[in-house]
Structures are given as C-alpha cells and as structure tokens.
Amino acid sequence: MPRRRRDIEFDDVxxxxxxxxxxxxxxxxxxHDLVADKKLRLLEVHTDTDGMLDIARLDELVPDWAERETWxxxxxxxxxxxxxxxxxxxxxxxxxxxxxxxxxxxAGDGCGGEVTSRATGKSVDADGxxxxxDIGEEAGVLMPSGCRMGICFGCVTPxxxxxxxxxxxxxxxxxxxxxxxxxxxxxxxxxCDIER
Ligand code: FES
Numbered sequence: 735m736p737r738r739r740r741d742i743e744f745d746d747v748x749x750x751x752x753x754x755x756x757x758x759x760x761x762x763x764x765x766h767d768l769v770a771d772k773k774l775r776l777l778e779v780h781t782d783t784d785g786m787l788d789i790a791r792l793d794e795l796v797p798d799w800a801e802r803e804t805w806x807x808x809x810x811x812x813x814x815x816x817x818x819x820x821x822x823x824x825x826x827x828x829x830x831x832x833x834x835x836x837x838x839x840x841a842g843d844g845c846g847g848e849v850t851s852r853a854t855g856k857s858v859d860a861d862g863x864x865x866x867x868d869i870g871e872e873a874g875v876l877m878p879s880g881c882r883m884g885i886c887f888g889c890v891t892p893x894x895x896x897x898x899x900x901x902x903x904x905x906x907x908x909x910x911x912x913x914x915x916x917x918x919x920x921x922x923x924x925x926c927d928i929e930r
Pocket of ligand 1 (some may be wrong): 878879882884886889916
C-alpha cells in the first residue's frame with residue numbers, strides 16, 4: 735500500500751499477505767530481504783492458525799490504510815469484502831482490485847454435484863460455483879494449496895472420475911488418465927472424484 739503521491743515517503747509500503755502457512759508465502763525470502771532493507775513492512779496472516787482475515791482488522795494492522803492507495807488481489811470473497819469496506823469509508827477510488835476469477839459467477843451457474851475425495855473417502859455435495867479447494871477444506875480434507883487464484887499450480891490433483899468446470903473460463907474438463915485439475919479454480923460439473 736504505497737502512500738498517495740502527495741504524501742510521498744519513499745519505500746513506505748505495507749503488504750498484508752494471507753496464506754495458510756508461512757511456507758506458503760510466495761517469494762517469502764525476497765520479501766523478507768526487502769523488510770531487512772527497510773523497503774517494506776510485511777504483515778503475514780497465517781490462516782491455518784490465525785483464521786481468515788476479517789477486513790475489519792485492517793484498522794489494527796494498517797491504521798492509516800484509508801490514506802493509502804491500496805492494491806488487492808485474491809479470491810472473490812475477500813475482494814468483495816475489501817470493496818465493501820472501501821466504499822463504506824468513502825475511499826473506493828483508492829482501492830484497486832485484481833480478480834483472477836469472474837466476479838459474476840454465482841451458485842447455480844454450473845450444475846454442481848457430489849464431490850468425492852478418493853484419499854479420504856469423504857463425499858460432499860457441491861454447487862457449481864464453489865472451488866473444489868474450498869469444498870474439500872470445508873469438509874475437513876487436507877488439501878494442497880498455494881496462491882488460491884490459479885497461478886502457482888500448488889493445488890493440482892488428479893481428476894479420477896466425472897467432470898469439473900474452470901471457474902475462469904467455463905471450460906469443462908473430463909476425467910481421463912493423467913488429467914490434473916487446479917482445485918482452486920475448478921468447480922464440480924456433475925458428480926466427480928478427485929484424488930485428494
Ligand atoms: S492454489 Fe495456486 S493454482 Fe491453485
């Protein structure tokens with residue numbers, strides 16, 4: 735969150751980074767080098783232990799957030815919350831968001847279906863708009879993940895049966911030997927089995 739141009743204080747940048755565990759922070763070593771050089775203030779939120787970031791905590795983490803230009807990227811839910819928060823404080827023009835999933839995907843857009851984790855034997859009903867990663871985690875399945883936005887491929891798992899829909903493009907992928915799917919950007923397109 736660099737300060738606005740009129741308040742320039744070089745290198746006055748705050749980064750709030752939310753990931754499940756410390757080792758999930760992308761470019762963590764490089765970011766900590768910037769911290770050591772006093773070019774960055776890095777606030778890591780580890781959701782496995784700290785829980786999901788409540789946007790209301792921004793006042794506590796970055797007290798002058800409303801005076802800064804803010805760039806945010808991530809899953810739709812936190813970005814929606816950030817936009818609502820910015821609007822509520824009348825600073826929506828200073829918030830710049832980058833979405834990696836279409837914002838207008840809503841439950842019911844796809845057909846959904848029962849998702850089964852072969853590794854655990856758990857099956858849950860999923861709608862056609864919720865990422866398999868979220869579905870699995872809500873069911874208590876330990877799912878591999880990273881960026882949660884379709885970039886790092888840290889969440890890929892074999893699709894063993896059925897079909898999934900890419901939430902970014904709408905493209906359907908059907909199970910066949912060797913097919914991997916990114917669970918963070920894929921939703922059930924009918925009943926499906928995934929490895930994890
Ligand atoms: S978690 Fe990074 S691509 Fe899915």
